[in-house]
Amino acid sequence: MERNKPNARKRLLANKLRRLREDAGLTQVEAGAPLRFNKNKMSRIEMGHLPDYNGFLGLLDRYGVIVSDYDDWVRQYDRAWEKGWWHAYGLNDKGYISLEADADEVRTYQLGYVPGLLQTEAGMRATFAGARDPMSGRRLENEIAVRLRRQTRLTDEEPLKLHAIIDESVLRRPDLLPDEQCAQLEHIVERAELPNVTVQVVPTNHGSHSGRNGSFTILSYTRLQEPDIAYIEHGFGSLQFEKAKEVNAARLAFRHLADLAYDEPDSTRLIRQVIDEI
Known part of the structure; x- marks a missing residue:
């Protein structure tokens, strides 16, 4: 999992994951246990430190997202990892x-x-x-x-x-x-x-x-x-x-x-x- 401060797209996607978990009626511990994600890792994920691709799909499955809806979620995941155009200018x-x-x-x-x-x-x-x-x-x-x-x-x-x-x-x-x-x-x-x-x-x-x-x-x-x-x-x-x-x-x-x-x-x-x- 990446350790830098998450960008806005990652945080926005993380907020959606949190709402999916809440809608599923799961605590962070309950949601992460089958994936071997402890509470600390789940907390970081919901702050925008997204998991790897397989972990992300695992969370979607855990939250009851049907496979036919995965494409939109995967597009959001890929976009969250894209570097914005401003990175080419080397700015803080x-x-x-x-x-x-x-x-x-x-x-x-x-x-x-x-x-x-x-x-x-x-x-x-x-x-x-x-x-x-x-x-x-x-x-x-x-x-x-x-x-x-x-x-x-x-x-x-x-x-x-x-x-x-x-x-x-x-x-x-x-x-x-x-x-x-x-x-x-x-x-x-x-x-x-x-x-x-x-x-x-x-x-x-x-x-x-x-x-x-x-x-x-x-x-x-x-x-x-x-x-x-x-x-x-x-x-x-x-x-x-x-x-x-x-x-x-x-x-x-x-x-x-x-x-x-x-x-x-x-x-x-x-x-x-x-x-x-x-």
């Missing part, structure tokens, strides 16, 4: 890119930066230059290439839905030269015109609010019929929340911020006002 994505790659919808609140899916290349370079570990050379170019490729999903035939809520202070940060800053803000306005993109701005005149606690993202998997995942990136790493109670708290927080924020037309007007001021 803090677990996020693999989550986003399979998501149908991204809801993100950003307190300090323009969301990566809405950044111009100049905006990306400014963001990476200001990191705790500033990037340069090939590493920087790879990060930019990956982010630009991620953005193409907004205009795919089956586009990613994006709802971005941005604190007004982000619009006014002097991270770029004036012409670059205007181009970045114009880019946000242009993207907001896409039918699958919603951009709202929380004005500073709201004063203190719960969004001051920090940025966060919620990813939804409607097509895969999987539960939402909440994601927080911080200066030392990242956190992923999959428990229903925690994810629901993130959804409530996002809804609250959406209510505080200007609606789309007023948000666009504010962005254009900032452009005029620059």
Whole structure:
């Protein structure tokens, strides 16, 4: 069994295996005993550390999946082991890119930066230059290439839905030269015109609010019929929340911020006002 941190596809498949076991009315010990899988191994499997192919088929049989349904499960198993396109760039994505790659919808609140899916290349370079570990050379170019490729999903035939809520202070940060800053803000306005993109701005005149606690993202998997995942990136790493109670708290927080924020037309007007001021 692999020992590295499982990717999003493995964890999603592991969640399905767990639900199969629960539907079969089996404990981890009962499910694993005929396969010589102890409770510790079963626990790891259900966290995304998938077994080998024969072990996987053994679990399907144990959970009562009929052989004629195996093909779909095997396709999911094979896909979970595929390396994502981003691996070719040699990046440490803090677990996020693999989550986003399979998501149908991204809801993100950003307190300090323009969301990566809405950044111009100049905006990306400014963001990476200001990191705790500033990037340069090939590493920087790879990060930019990956982010630009991620953005193409907004205009795919089956586009990613994006709802971005941005604190007004982000619009006014002097991270770029004036012409670059205007181009970045114009880019946000242009993207907001896409039918699958919603951009709202929380004005500073709201004063203190719960969004001051920090940025966060919620990813939804409607097509895969999987539960939402909440994601927080911080200066030392990242956190992923999959428990229903925690994810629901993130959804409530996002809804609250959406209510505080200007609606789309007023948000666009504010962005254009900032452009005029620059």
